[in-house]
Amino acid sequence: MAGHGGSVAGSDAEVERLLDVLAAEGGRRTAARRAIVAAFVATAGAVTADELTARVQADAPDVNQSTVYRVLEALEAAGAADRAETGREAAAWHLVAGDHHHLRCSVCGRVEEVGTDAVAALAAAVEAETGFVLSDHLVLTGRCARCGRR
Numbered sequence: 001m002a003g004h005g006g007s008v009a010g011s012d013a014e015v016e017r018l019l020d021v022l023a024a025e026g027g028r029r030t031a032a033r034r035a036i037v038a039a040f041v042a043t044a045g046a047v048t049a050d051e052l053t054a055r056v057q058a059d060a061p062d063v064n065q066s067t068v069y070r071v072l073e074a075l076e077a078a079g080a081a082d083r084a085e086t087g088r089e090a091a092a093w094h095l096v097a098g099d100h101h102h103l104r105c106s107v108c109g110r111v112e113e114v115g116t117d118a119v120a121a122l123a124a125a126v127e128a129e130t131g132f133v134l135s136d137h138l139v140l141t142g143r144c145a146r147c148g149r150r
């Protein structure tokens with residue numbers, strides 16, 4: 001998936017960048033914040049706050065979920081992360097790596113990213129027919145490649 005993963009050195013740089021973003025929002029650099037940001041960067045794709053909390057707590061058991069939420073919301077406020085509604089109990093959080101939409105599997109709940117080019121023709125057709133302008137952060141539902149089509 002473009003924009004995620006990469007070398008260990010690359011992820012370290014990304015962790016530092018996001019800690020700087022948080023510091024600019026007025027927070028201190030704490031071990032808890034570092035653990036949360038590192039777990040978020042290490043996640044390929046989208047993750048719920050519950051899942052991220054579980055991953056953080058595997059290494060740092062004293063970090064609680066409200067701290068994870070505060071970090072995610074601060075990153076969102078700074079434009080470094082956003083959330084896609086999943087239609088289930090929890091939103092899927094992810095780092096922002098350029099313009100994108102989301103594909104949500106209605107069978108397994110996976111949320112994937114897709115570039116804006118993939119739906120540009122759809123957006124243009126909808127606007128031409130109805131005047132309705134689609135969001136720049138859509139969530140399209142269907143079945144993922146793993147769940148297949150039926």
Ligand SMILES: [Zn+2]
Nearest residue numbers: 082083084137
């Ligand atoms: Zn998104």
Ligand SMILES: [Zn+2]
Nearest residue numbers: 105108144147
């Ligand atoms: Zn699926």
